[in-house]
Each structure stands twice: as C-alpha cells, then as structure tokens.
Amino acid sequence: MIWRFTLRRLAVGLVQLSVLIVAVFFLIRLLPADPVSRFVGLNASPEAYALAEQSLGLDLPALEQFEVFLFGDDEEVGLVGGELGTSWVTGSSVNQEIRQYLPVTLELITLSFLIAVGLGVPIGVLGAVNPGGAADKGTLIYGLFAGSQPEFSWGIIFIFVFFVVLGIAPGPLGRLSPLTDPPDFVTGAITIDALLAGRVDIFLEALWYLSLPILTLSFVLSGPIIKMVRENVAQTMNADFMFYGQAAGLPRGILARDALRAAFAPALTLIGILFGFMIGGAVLIESIFSISGLGQYAIRSILAFDYPAIQGVVLTISALTLLIYLAIDVCQALLDPRVSV
Amino acid sequence: MADSTNTVLSARGLSVQYANESPTLSDINMDIAAGEIVGLTGSSGSGKSTLAYALLGLTRRGAQITNGEIYFGRNDLLALSDVELEDIRGRDIALIVQNPRSALHPMYQVGRQISRVYQTHRGSGGAEAHQRAIEMLRLVGINDPERRADAFVHELSGGMAQRVLIALALSTSPKLLIADEPTSGLDVTVQAQFLDTMWETSRKTGTAMVLVTQEPGILANYCDRVIELDAGRVSKDVSASEFVSTSMLHTTQATSSGQGEGQNRAPLLKVEGLRKTFPLRGTKKVVQAVDDMSLSLFAGESVGLVGESGSGKSTVGRCLLKLLDSDAGKITFDGQDLGVVSGEALRRVRQRIQIVQQDPYDSFDPRWTIEKSLLDPLEIHQIVPPTEARAAIEEGLKRVSVDASVLGRRPKDLSAGILQRVAIARALLMKPDFLVLDEPTSMLAPQDRHIILDVLKRLRTELGLSYLLISHDLTSVASACDRVVVMYLGQVVEQGPTTEIFEKPVHPYTKALIGAHLEENPKTRRVDRTDRVDLEGEIPSPIDLPVGCYLATRCPQATEACDKERQVLSSFSSHHDVRCMRAGQLELDKAS
Structure with a gap:
C-alpha cells in the first residue's frame, strides 16, 4: 500500500518537475537580459559577439535550445542523460558544481534542524504540560525576540557578541580555518569527510567553525517548532482519549507516549516544510559566514546570467523539496493510520 | 437498598467545584451494592457526568474534588496516592463514555488498546493479553474479532466503537462499571442491542453498574435503582419502578385521529x-x-x-x-x-x-x-x-x-x-x-x-x-x-x-x-x-x-x-x- 503510494507520488513528482523544467527554461530566456554581452563585454565586435552567442548556443531558436538542453548535442548528453549542462562562467559541469555545493548547505541546515528539533520539542512539551511555567514564559519572551528580526541580523549580532566582544567563537571564515587543509572530498559534508579520513581534529574544527551559523539558524528555526509542538501537545492533553487513558488507569509513561505520538504528526509537517524552504533559503546565513553552499551558488549564477547553472539549481531544489514532502507524507502515514495513502 | 456487607462503593459528602464557580456537586451521598445497576439521571447541567467521573477520583481539567470520601472496599479513594489510584482505575472500577470514537487513541489498533490495559492491571504477557482482547471483543458481540482487533478506531462505526470500549472496560473484570451516557448518538436498534449486552454481562459477572442517562426508557428497562440529581444535589434515590411512576414524564400512547x-x-x-x-x-x-x-x-x-x-x-x-x-x-x-x-x-x-x-x-x-x-x-x-x-x-x-x-x-x-x-x-x-x-x-x-x-x-x-x-x-x-x-x-x-x-x-x-x-x-x-x-x-x-x-x-x-x-x-x-x-x-x- 505504502509502496504504491510512494511510486504514484514519485510519478506525479516527475510530471511536476517536467512542467517546472519547461517553465524555468523559457522564463529565464524571456528576461530582458543579454548574457552574451555579459561575457564578451559591451564593446565587443559583432563578430566576437556572434561567436560567443554561437558557443553559448544562444543563436539557435528557443525550441531548439530546449531540445539541446533535453537531449544534448555532439558534446553533451543533455538532461535525459542526467547532465545539467556546462556552466557558462566556470566552464565546468553544473552537475559537479551542485555536487560540490549542495552537501555544504545540507550539512548546515541538517545540523541546525537537529538542534532546533532537539531543543524545540522538549521546550514545547514543557510549555504545554506546565502552562505559565518557566519554559512557557521563556518561550514567550524568546518568541518576541526571535521573531522580531530576520535571521541575517541575528547572524551579525551573534558574530559581534561571540566573536568580536567575547572572542569565544571563530570568525565568519567558512567551514574551516583558512590554514587547515580540508579532508579529501567524499560526500562534500566536511564533518563526515573528516571522520571518513579519520581526522577527528578536523571534525571538531569544522563543528567549531560551524557553531555560529548553526546557532543562528537553529535560534530562528526553533521558534515555530516550539510553538507548534506546544499547541499540539496542549490540544492532545485535553483530548478525550487522554482523559480516558487516565480513567483506565494507564501508567503515566504510557500516557506521555500516547500524547507525544498524537502531537508529533502535525509538527512533522511543519519541520519538513521549513527544511525544504531552507535549502534555498539559507543563503543569507551562507553569505554572512562565507560558507559556499547552494544558496551562494544560486545567487552567483543568477547575477552572472549563467542559465545552465540557474536551471540546475532550480531543478535540484525542487526535486529535493518534492522528495522531502513525500518523505513527510510517508512518515505521517506510518505514524497515523487515519492518513490514507 | 444497599446493606453494608455487599456495598461496592459508597460516596459521602462528595463535592466538586470548578475554579471560582459555585459547586457543580455538593454533598453527594450514595451507595452502590454488588451486582446492582443504578441509573444516574438529571437534566443537562445537573452534574451527573461530573459525579460519574468523580466516583473514579477523576475530574475534567479545571475542576477539583473539594470535599468528601469515596469508600471502595476498605480504601478511601480520595486519600490514596496517584499511583495507588492508577491501580484501582481500570482494574476495579472501569469507565465507558459517551464518545467512544474520541475516547480511543486514534493511532493504535483497538485490540492493542484493550490488551495494554489488561497487561497493565493483570500483569500478563503480551500474547495472553492479545488473546484476552479477542475473547472480550467476541463476548461483546463483534463479528470476526481477530480481524477487528487490528482495526483502528476511525474504521469502526459508533456502535462498534462503543462495544470496543465496553470490551476494554470489562476485560479486567472490574467490580464496578461506570457508563456515562453510553448510547447517546447510537441508533435505536444498536442502542438496544448494546444495552442488552451490557445488562447480560453485568448479570453474568456480578459487576455493579452506574448508568448515566437522561432517557426514562433506559432507566425503566435496565436499572434497579435510580438516583436523580438536581443542580448538583441528590433529589431522588428510589427504585426504578417508583421513579417511573412518580416521574412527570408520561408518554401519551399512540393516537390515530383516523x-x-x-x-x-x-x-x-x-x-x-x-x-x-x-x-x-x-x-x-x-x-x-x-x-x-x-x-x-x-x-x-x-x-x-x-x-x-x-x-x-x-x-x-x-x-x-x-x-x-x-x-x-x-x-x-x-x-x-x-x-x-x-x-x-x-x-x-x-x-x-x-x-x-x-x-x-x-x-x-x-x-x-x-x-x-x-x-x-x-x-x-x-x-x-x-x-x-x-x-x-x-x-x-x-x-x-x-x-x-x-x-x-x-x-x-x-x-x-x-x-x-x-x-x-x-x-x-x-x-x-x-x-x-x-x-x-x-x-x-x-x-x-x-x-x-x-x-x-x-x-x-x-x-x-x-x-x-x-x-x-x-x-x-x-x-x-x-x-x-x-x-x-x-x-x-x-x-x-x-x-x-x-x-x-x-x-x-x-x-x-x-x-x-x-x-x-x-x-x-x-x-x-x-x-x-x-x-x-x-x-x-x-x-x-x-x-x-x-x-x-x-x-x-x-x-x-x-x-x-x-x-x-x-x-x-x-x-x-x-x-x-x-x-x-x-x-x-x-x-x-
């Protein structure tokens, strides 16, 4: 049952992605932009311009360009062959570049979510169990603060406080000290690569350098998570089945587990949506802390009118988001039998 | 009425109050004898559900038992610790409620919900408890109990869910069953079947019952004695036949104006x-x-x-x-x-x-x-x-x-x-x-x-x-x-x-x-x-x-x-x- 659901959803996702590919491909070509002169300069001779236009493939009619993008030409295999094309800026394959930048972002936001969920869930539960208590009041004050400013401003404040004033955190210099040799590229996530290379020192250094960006992101993310968990748990505790469980003399441990299970399902959706959003949305944090992740790559490509790279990024983010939503739905279905799949 | 030797439960001076409001129940005295079916009635807002829960030492959120004793055996329930109360609830005194579908946890199979209560109170193994759940489901008249035990509550009709709840309540062979308007929301034929089952089970096992209802028909058909509440006080405590004959509610018989x-x-x-x-x-x-x-x-x-x-x-x-x-x-x-x-x-x-x-x-x-x-x-x-x-x-x-x-x-x-x-x-x-x-x-x-x-x-x-x-x-x-x-x-x-x-x-x-x-x-x-x-x-x-x-x-x-x-x-x-x-x-x- 769940397999059939997953397959069906994957098929639907494929259709969605196809529509998206078409839309993105033609929409960026509708932009009032001239990528060719960006590469050859405004003063280039008409011949040089024509040559550049040809080498970028922009001399062909849009439909033929799309055909090349899908099915490739003499040099490339195209999207059906699994290739996103070659970046106009760097001249290397978009696949490879995404392969390099995506894990950086995933690492950053995964670690941030682990912390945000790890703290947000217990705090939310405490707030619900003991309304008006310390955890609840703290959440309220924190909510007023955290929600009042965007995440990049918190990033800057944290850098100022912890690096400039207190000097207890590293500067915003990326994922490692510039003097350290990074471990061999395996997964692209530096903490994992360090462990794979057997370098615990690099692993710890990476965590150290990532601590401020993670602190910033998890600080902002835990707000909605705490609120959601608090509301759900509070609602569950008032539910008839909890009262009945008490009347049936079930021990407190079992009752607590019952409440969490019922409350967690809706919170899961929120976490998934936030995660999907953050793949592209962490860009400001990446910029502030000089972490070259997918968001940075996307901005760079857009500013440079690097069409193949833009297409690649949009496709990657959409595909990942679809997969995450699917994963949430499958988890929901496993957790809650009322969700029909 | 109940003589002291076979009294299962008796309440003395029981009062319940919601914060800062006038008492919902005041100074309730009642006794329930072994094997007896007591109807608890009164207009809505008279406090009958509150009393039903209070007999378990329970209140809804925001309410509190402010006064009184509830003797069950030699114990005063209100003087026991929470852990001791947990033992008695569900094992010796069981409850069934109006909305069976919301009283069962939506994410566990109903069979499992029965067996875990049984396991909690009778300390049996998992397999034995599962057997017990199936046996109880069969006893309350559910067809194909092996399959139904794996159902979730949203897959059951209201009548079926109510049967599951009574199977759960009776699985531990309690001495007293408290039923809070168990048939409201059920169709008449299902209601009658359900009450029959409950009545027969009670007679067979000697379980005493408190049946909360507003329906004079139910009081007349299934109860031995009726306690009526009025604004949180006991206004009547009489035998069922006396209650019906003195009650102002008399149905006018079928009239056909031809x-x-x-x-x-x-x-x-x-x-x-x-x-x-x-x-x-x-x-x-x-x-x-x-x-x-x-x-x-x-x-x-x-x-x-x-x-x-x-x-x-x-x-x-x-x-x-x-x-x-x-x-x-x-x-x-x-x-x-x-x-x-x-x-x-x-x-x-x-x-x-x-x-x-x-x-x-x-x-x-x-x-x-x-x-x-x-x-x-x-x-x-x-x-x-x-x-x-x-x-x-x-x-x-x-x-x-x-x-x-x-x-x-x-x-x-x-x-x-x-x-x-x-x-x-x-x-x-x-x-x-x-x-x-x-x-x-x-x-x-x-x-x-x-x-x-x-x-x-x-x-x-x-x-x-x-x-x-x-x-x-x-x-x-x-x-x-x-x-x-x-x-x-x-x-x-x-x-x-x-x-x-x-x-x-x-x-x-x-x-x-x-x-x-x-x-x-x-x-x-x-x-x-x-x-x-x-x-x-x-x-x-x-x-x-x-x-x-x-x-x-x-x-x-x-x-x-x-x-x-x-x-x-x-x-x-x-x-x-x-x-x-x-x-x-x-x-x-x-x-x-």
Whole structure:
C-alpha cells in the first residue's frame, strides 16, 4: 500500500518537475537580459559577439535550445542523460558544481534542524504540560525576540557578541580555518569527510567553525517548532482519549507516549516544510559566514546570467523539496493510520 | 437498598467545584451494592457526568474534588496516592463514555488498546493479553474479532466503537462499571442491542453498574435503582419502578385521529419513485441515499418518517423543499410538479412548505435578536403589512407557548427547547400548508421533547396543520402522527396507520425497530421479553448494496430467495404496505 503510494507520488513528482523544467527554461530566456554581452563585454565586435552567442548556443531558436538542453548535442548528453549542462562562467559541469555545493548547505541546515528539533520539542512539551511555567514564559519572551528580526541580523549580532566582544567563537571564515587543509572530498559534508579520513581534529574544527551559523539558524528555526509542538501537545492533553487513558488507569509513561505520538504528526509537517524552504533559503546565513553552499551558488549564477547553472539549481531544489514532502507524507502515514495513502 | 456487607462503593459528602464557580456537586451521598445497576439521571447541567467521573477520583481539567470520601472496599479513594489510584482505575472500577470514537487513541489498533490495559492491571504477557482482547471483543458481540482487533478506531462505526470500549472496560473484570451516557448518538436498534449486552454481562459477572442517562426508557428497562440529581444535589434515590411512576414524564400512547376519510381527495403532497444518489468523489461509485420512494400526504394529515441514521429520511425532506435536486421521480405539491417550478413560483412553493431543522442554534443567525429573525421572513414574503408584523410574531410565539420576552434576546441566551419552539413559530408565520420537521427533538432533553410534541399535537387540532415528522425516535412519531412510513437504506419498507404499525408490524425491520423501542415502563422490560426480533450485524454500506432484499444479511427470517430477489412495496391490507415477499408467509407462521 505504502509502496504504491510512494511510486504514484514519485510519478506525479516527475510530471511536476517536467512542467517546472519547461517553465524555468523559457522564463529565464524571456528576461530582458543579454548574457552574451555579459561575457564578451559591451564593446565587443559583432563578430566576437556572434561567436560567443554561437558557443553559448544562444543563436539557435528557443525550441531548439530546449531540445539541446533535453537531449544534448555532439558534446553533451543533455538532461535525459542526467547532465545539467556546462556552466557558462566556470566552464565546468553544473552537475559537479551542485555536487560540490549542495552537501555544504545540507550539512548546515541538517545540523541546525537537529538542534532546533532537539531543543524545540522538549521546550514545547514543557510549555504545554506546565502552562505559565518557566519554559512557557521563556518561550514567550524568546518568541518576541526571535521573531522580531530576520535571521541575517541575528547572524551579525551573534558574530559581534561571540566573536568580536567575547572572542569565544571563530570568525565568519567558512567551514574551516583558512590554514587547515580540508579532508579529501567524499560526500562534500566536511564533518563526515573528516571522520571518513579519520581526522577527528578536523571534525571538531569544522563543528567549531560551524557553531555560529548553526546557532543562528537553529535560534530562528526553533521558534515555530516550539510553538507548534506546544499547541499540539496542549490540544492532545485535553483530548478525550487522554482523559480516558487516565480513567483506565494507564501508567503515566504510557500516557506521555500516547500524547507525544498524537502531537508529533502535525509538527512533522511543519519541520519538513521549513527544511525544504531552507535549502534555498539559507543563503543569507551562507553569505554572512562565507560558507559556499547552494544558496551562494544560486545567487552567483543568477547575477552572472549563467542559465545552465540557474536551471540546475532550480531543478535540484525542487526535486529535493518534492522528495522531502513525500518523505513527510510517508512518515505521517506510518505514524497515523487515519492518513490514507 | 444497599446493606453494608455487599456495598461496592459508597460516596459521602462528595463535592466538586470548578475554579471560582459555585459547586457543580455538593454533598453527594450514595451507595452502590454488588451486582446492582443504578441509573444516574438529571437534566443537562445537573452534574451527573461530573459525579460519574468523580466516583473514579477523576475530574475534567479545571475542576477539583473539594470535599468528601469515596469508600471502595476498605480504601478511601480520595486519600490514596496517584499511583495507588492508577491501580484501582481500570482494574476495579472501569469507565465507558459517551464518545467512544474520541475516547480511543486514534493511532493504535483497538485490540492493542484493550490488551495494554489488561497487561497493565493483570500483569500478563503480551500474547495472553492479545488473546484476552479477542475473547472480550467476541463476548461483546463483534463479528470476526481477530480481524477487528487490528482495526483502528476511525474504521469502526459508533456502535462498534462503543462495544470496543465496553470490551476494554470489562476485560479486567472490574467490580464496578461506570457508563456515562453510553448510547447517546447510537441508533435505536444498536442502542438496544448494546444495552442488552451490557445488562447480560453485568448479570453474568456480578459487576455493579452506574448508568448515566437522561432517557426514562433506559432507566425503566435496565436499572434497579435510580438516583436523580438536581443542580448538583441528590433529589431522588428510589427504585426504578417508583421513579417511573412518580416521574412527570408520561408518554401519551399512540393516537390515530383516523384521517382515512380524507383519502378520496387529491393528496396535498405526492412523491412517486423518488431517487437520490450522491457521487463518491474520485470514483465512479455512488452513495444511494433514497431509492424508489413513494409517499402521499393529505391536507390535515401528519406523517412520521422513521428509520435509523443513513436510511435517507433527511434526504427525502430536503428533496421535498427542493434544497436538493432529485435524480429521478416526481414530487407533486398541490397539483404542481416541483420538478419544473422555478423563479417566482418556486418562491411561492417554498413559502407554503416550511422546514424545521434538527439543531435550532444552526438555524438562527447568532448575531440577530429573535425579533429580527422572525421579522425578516415576514418582510421577504410580505405575509402581513409592516404595521401588523410585531403583533403577528407575538401571536406566533403564543401559539408555541413561548413568552414574548424572548424577542429581545439572541439565540445563545435561550435553551435548545425554547429555541426549537421559536423555530416552529417562525415556520408557522409563513402560513405554510405543510411543514417538514427534520429530527426536531433529537437534540433536546426528554422534557423539552415532550413539550415540542405537545405543541405539534395541539397545532394539528387547532390549525389543521399537515406535517412530515422525520425522526429516529419512535416515541415522538407514535404520539404525534397519524401515519408512519418506515425507511431502511433509502427505501420504504413499511407504511400504514400509526396504531397498526406499532401494534401489528409486519416487516422484520419494523419489528426490530419497535422491539428496540424502550418503553418507560419497568413492567414491560425489553430484557424480559422473549419474542424479540433482533437484527444481526451492522447496516450494509449504501455504496455496495445487497442485490436482493436490503435486510437479508441481517434478517433472522431471511431465506435464500431473499438474497437474490429485489423486493417491491406491495399492499398488505388497506392503507398498509410492506416491502417483503415473505410478509404473508410470516403472518401465517405466527398464526399457526
């Protein structure tokens, strides 16, 4: 049952992605932009311009360009062959570049979510169990603060406080000290690569350098998570089945587990949506802390009118988001039998 | 009453209070003897549910037991620690509640919910507990308990979920079972089956029971003793028969004003071959709500339309007002074919046919005063000149015995019973020829129910009002209708004069329905009757209907032919039609 659901959803996702590919491909070509002169300069001779236009493939009619993008030409295999094309800026394959930048972002936001969920869930539960208590009041004050400013401003404040004033955190210099040799590229996530290379020192250094960006992101993310968990748990505790469980003399441990299970399902959706959003949305944090992740790559490509790279990024983010939503739905279905799949 | 040697539980000076409010319960004293079934009754808000929970040492959030002792065995429950109380709850004193579907956890299989309570209290292994769960499900009459144990609560009907809850409650063999309105929301036949099971189990196992209910029928049929609460105090503690004989609630017996002579005139309303289905989203299947429905109603006649939930009776009512378009069939009202009227003519028809809905709070705008709600339709339909409108609505209220002082109030300030009478008054202000009453009493307390029925009966004689009373409550129909139409799964299975249907029902479904009717008389208790016709199992799905007789799967008298042959409504005697090919045969069998 769940397999059939997953397959069906994957098929639907494929259709969605196809529509998206078409839309993105033609929409960026509708932009009032001239990528060719960006590469050859405004003063280039008409011949040089024509040559550049040809080498970028922009001399062909849009439909033929799309055909090349899908099915490739003499040099490339195209999207059906699994290739996103070659970046106009760097001249290397978009696949490879995404392969390099995506894990950086995933690492950053995964670690941030682990912390945000790890703290947000217990705090939310405490707030619900003991309304008006310390955890609840703290959440309220924190909510007023955290929600009042965007995440990049918190990033800057944290850098100022912890690096400039207190000097207890590293500067915003990326994922490692510039003097350290990074471990061999395996997964692209530096903490994992360090462990794979057997370098615990690099692993710890990476965590150290990532601590401020993670602190910033998890600080902002835990707000909605705490609120959601608090509301759900509070609602569950008032539910008839909890009262009945008490009347049936079930021990407190079992009752607590019952409440969490019922409350967690809706919170899961929120976490998934936030995660999907953050793949592209962490860009400001990446910029502030000089972490070259997918968001940075996307901005760079857009500013440079690097069409193949833009297409690649949009496709990657959409595909990942679809997969995450699917994963949430499958988890929901496993957790809650009322969700029909 | 209870002598001290076999008392299971006794409460002394019990008081419960919600924060900063006047006490919900004050100084309650009561005793429950082993094996005794005690009815706990009182109007809504009298504190009976609060008392039921308090007997377990429990309160809803925000409330507190402020005073008193509850002796259970040698222990005072209120003096025990939480952990000690946990042991007693569910093991020695068990609870079943009104809303079984929300009382069970939505994400665990029901079998597991039973077995974990059993495991908690009897310290058995998992496999043994699972066996116990299945055994209990079988005991409470659930077919195929092995499969049902793996079901989740949203997959069960209300009746089935209630059985699961009682299986859970009784799995630990408690000494006392507290049942808080366990059958509200269940259909009459399911209610009777369920209460029978509970009664039999209690008699078999010697479990004492506290049965919270507002229904005098349930008190009379299943209880040994009745405790009545009034504003949080015990106002009566008497035997069931004494309670019923002193209670002001007396059903007026079936009355038929014998409108037979009217049958030569053309009927005011005629329905022929009405059919209504609802498409099932995302599939080609349909839900069949009404099929091959025919009905005639003469001016001045009152007809009752009865059937359990899902029988299509409300859909019929809505089709009559053209609130729903029917798929097939013809509805004629005073010579007009309602299928073709539209525009101004339809507006006229809608003024002449009025409807009173089930929930009065839903049929009034909560922000409007009663006066505005009553004046509005008068203006729209220009029934009376504006200068006389005020007098007309006061007159209208008087007709339903409601004081004119309600005019300045808003719906939330009125009780459901009063508001429902205002709803009837509003419908009558339109000077309708015909009134559809869709379950007008089912949301009301028994007292209010009687008042509404009295009003209807009076209007019938005073104004010669014709109405169709849609109800699952046979008592209402018996007392306020000349004729009865019985529906099952969208079809009319039997129709005839009220007295004949109630005294000599022919169709097995009608028999079961009437058998399930709990009379407010301890001398004719259902559990003492031997000639009961009980239906088996559950009502089939209106999506995949049986090929032959719709009742065949549940009918104790079904033969092989019943499974295959579609049944037709045919005349049984004058003015009495039955949809059962074995009707004549069954009567002969009975006679011999």
